[in-house]
Amino acid sequence: MERQILHVDVNNAFLSWTAVERLKNGETLDIRTIPAIIGGDEAQRKGVVLAKSTIAKQFGIQTGEPIYFARKKCPNIQVFSSNHSMYEKYSNSLYHILSEYTDKIERFSIDECFMDLTSYLPKGKKLIDIAYEIKERVKKELGFTVNVGVANNKLLAKMASDFQKPDRVHTLFEKEIETKMWKLPVSELFMVGKKSIPKLERMQIKTIGDLAKKDEKELIRNFGKYGRMIWEYANGKDNSEVIYIQEKPKGIGNSVTLPYDYSDIEKIEKVILALVEQVTYRLRKVNMLAKTVNVQIKTNEFKVYSHQRKLDMPTSSTKIIYKEAKKLLEELYKGIPIRLIGVRIDNLCEKHEVQISLFDNKQEEKQNKIDNVIDNLKEKYGYNFIKRARNLNDK
DNA sequence: TCTGGGGTCCTAGGACCC
């Protein structure tokens, strides 16, 4: 049976949500109606565009580019700071509405959901009716607009929601692929990024249609698995399921761009410790253990280096992971000024999956207890309340 | 011009085993 899939995408999510929140707080200016962007803190060297209003877009401003560029393109652009916990609140309220229509919802990101309505379509209603209903309800009840893509698989639903914006419903059924999708530049296809475009162009592929009509074997020869995937996407083929059961994370990472380049190893180690505490805290919250520790640095010249190592035993201990991370940093660090530091843990497994060794040492058990006490205090008083003695000297 | 942070997946090369 043909699957009934929707993709719901919030229009200019961070900016729309900021606009709604401001109006709710009594402000009169709706920042969706002016040239405006959401941006990171430039003083902290995090000044990139995270979202833009429709008018800002007309000035050629792009998500991810430095705010500095945005100002050149539009000198009177208004910049607003981001607030992730507020975004989560709006994301949850959207999810809440969508949950009324099906259990099979996949949160693809903070502002995008896939829905599988195959077994959930009310009698006498079509998929497209539900799409319009959702769009109108979200606008009325939550105050922001969404695009809804209507199709028979996830890829086509996602491509459809990306058509004309904002506040629109688009279908992309199989018979519409040729007229609606094939004329688009190949860069519009999901998973075709800026590194692939020149390679595809060398093969005379400019539009999604060009890609679809190319010989699949030739693409596989040139791109491997990736070649097969984008060829299938161009032809509207995608069998992936809407993943509605909470998937466990495969890795957990945190990184920071430093306010200025660091060259002092002790300072860098302090940052590593803070990052290790962050990732292990998140790891313990989901009741998992990690087998692999990864440390990444970005130099002042934007070169990225990383080292990783598999541990003998999976762990969630801050101390053990920090010890490993410090070793990895020593291997990596050649004295070049550092712009960014990141810590990741990978190869995660469920705590209960692990056979507890009879020789499970007391040292680790003691560490676990300490970690738990600290976690509980963080729960109670907020994440930043507790800082290790080593970090207390930092401002 | 001055370039965030969170993820997933893939690939290539080397180590090691039989």
Added chain:
DNA sequence: TCTGGGGTCCTAGGACCC
């Protein structure tokens, strides 16, 4: 010693998404 080949695991790096 100039010498095989297949399989698996690990690491570093990179592409892509939001």
